[in-house]
Amino acid sequence: MAKKKKIIVIEAQRIFRKNKHGMDFVALEMIRSLQQLDWFNQxxxxxxxxxxxxxxxxxxxxxxxxxxxxxxxxxxxxxxxxLKKEQAHLLHCTSNTAPLRMHIPLVLTLHDIIFMEKKIGNNASTYQNLGRIYRRWIVPRVLKRVHKVITVSDYEQQNIKAAFPQLSQHIITVYNGVSPRFRQLSSFSDSRFSALENRSYWLLLGNTDPKKNLKNTLCAYAYYLQESAFKKKMLLADLDQEHLDQLLGELDLHAIKEYLILEEYIAHDLLVEVYNKAFAFLYPSIRESFGLPLLEAMACGTPVITSNTSAIPEVAQDAVVYIDPSDISSIGDGMLKLENDAILYKTLVGKGFVRSAQFDWNQTAAKTLDIYEAVHLSK
Structure with a gap:
């Protein structure tokens, strides 16, 4: 029997916006790889x-x-x-939510259920709070109609199963990949980074989401500066000056300001340069469903200091320095350990290359296509 061509709609609502976030890049990279893989379906x-x-x-x-x-x-x-106009056979929604009224099979990528859990901190904007309310209301209803749920780690799969036991036979882990753009560089196009000495600073992506643990990390950096003989600067990316000043005042850390390099916005395409120039990447997040930035840093030859929580050990394995994100001295001691141990540093660079190479968007796309085919066959 000849294979039937399908019309598959993929929801990628936010990929054309200028300031994309993690889920947007996951959808974009998966679609790009799927374009190279599947020339049959529409x-x-x-x-x-x-x-x-x-x-x-x-x-x-x-x-x-x-x-x-x-x-x-x-x-x-x-x-x-x-969907109705195009007479679609399958819908894949890539960012946690989906339409309630469905007449065709639905595949849903549920990156996490953080929105169903107790909030960490209270720095969310009105827009973020409304989004959380929307997801808390709509996701349980959508999950009653879903045909297959994709999530990004076994850790998150277990969380979802615990919250929604009815999904036990309908959920699968498909890891994210690492774009080949993230690699070691020999030259730099952006003058902001070409002028910096190679491997001269700590890198911290300054997301204000409380789960990213910015306050503890700034306190840990102050501790590091007290103890370090080298006192490397720290580059804070994607954080505005007003918010930084507010945090430094709240934490009584104005003394560290002279050691901070602030870049309020760095385009995603330039992140590879930022990773390459960094001495190490700090990723002390409290809660992650995957942790793609740590793999991107590894692929650039940059060692990582990260948390021993959530999905991070599943993704990073033994290729990082682990810290307790709730313990300021643990973060600071991790920085000092990496700075003072050249053998450890070199070892983590090598392990990082090996580990990051195991995550490939082509594999992500191939597994996603297998799911499309399986959903079709079950109908």
Missing amino acids: YIIAVGPGEDHCLTATENFRIVVLESSNYLVWEQVLLPRL
Whole structure:
């Protein structure tokens, strides 16, 4: 019996926006790899309006822009309308939520259920709070209709099964990949980084989400400066000056300001340069469903200091220095340990190359395609 060609709609609502986040890049990289893998089925990539046209259509991959900046309208009205118009056979929603009214099989990528858990801290904006409320309301309802759930680590799979036991036979782990763009560089295009001495600073992505543990890390850096004979500076990326000043005042850490290099915005394409120049990457997050940045740093030959919590040990294994993210001295001692042990440093560089090479977007796309085929066969 001949294989039947399917019309598959992939929701990638936010990939055209300029300031993308983790889930957006996961969707984008998976789709790009799927384009190289599957020339048989027909795909419609549903995106929202935005300036960064980062995905190119191919013969069997068509991009459709649904013109609404209102996420609720986009997902619950315009996306179902597109499915009906295109007579789609399958919908893959890539970022935790999906339409409630479905007449075709649904594959849902559920990166995590952090929104169902007790909040860590209270720094969320009104927009973030509304998003959390929306996800808490809609995800349990969508999960009653889903055909297959993809998540990004075995750690998160166990969390989801515990919260939603009915998914035990419908959930699968598909790891994220590492783009080949993340590699060791011999030259640098951005003057901000070409002027910096190679391996001269600690790198911290300054996300204000409380689970990223920025306050403890700044306190740990102050402890490091007291104890270190080298006193390397720290580059804080993606944090604005006003928020940094507020934090330094709150924590009484104005003395460390002269050691901080602040870059309020770094385009994702330039992150490879930032990783390459860093002495080490600090990733002391309290809660991660995967932890893609630590693998990107490893692929650039940059050692990582990271937390012994959540999915991080599953992803990083023995290729990092582990710390307790709730313990300021543990973070600081981890920094001092790496700085003072040249053999450890060299060992982690080598282990990082090996570990990061095990995560490939082509593998992610191949496993995703297998899921599409299995869902189709079960119907």
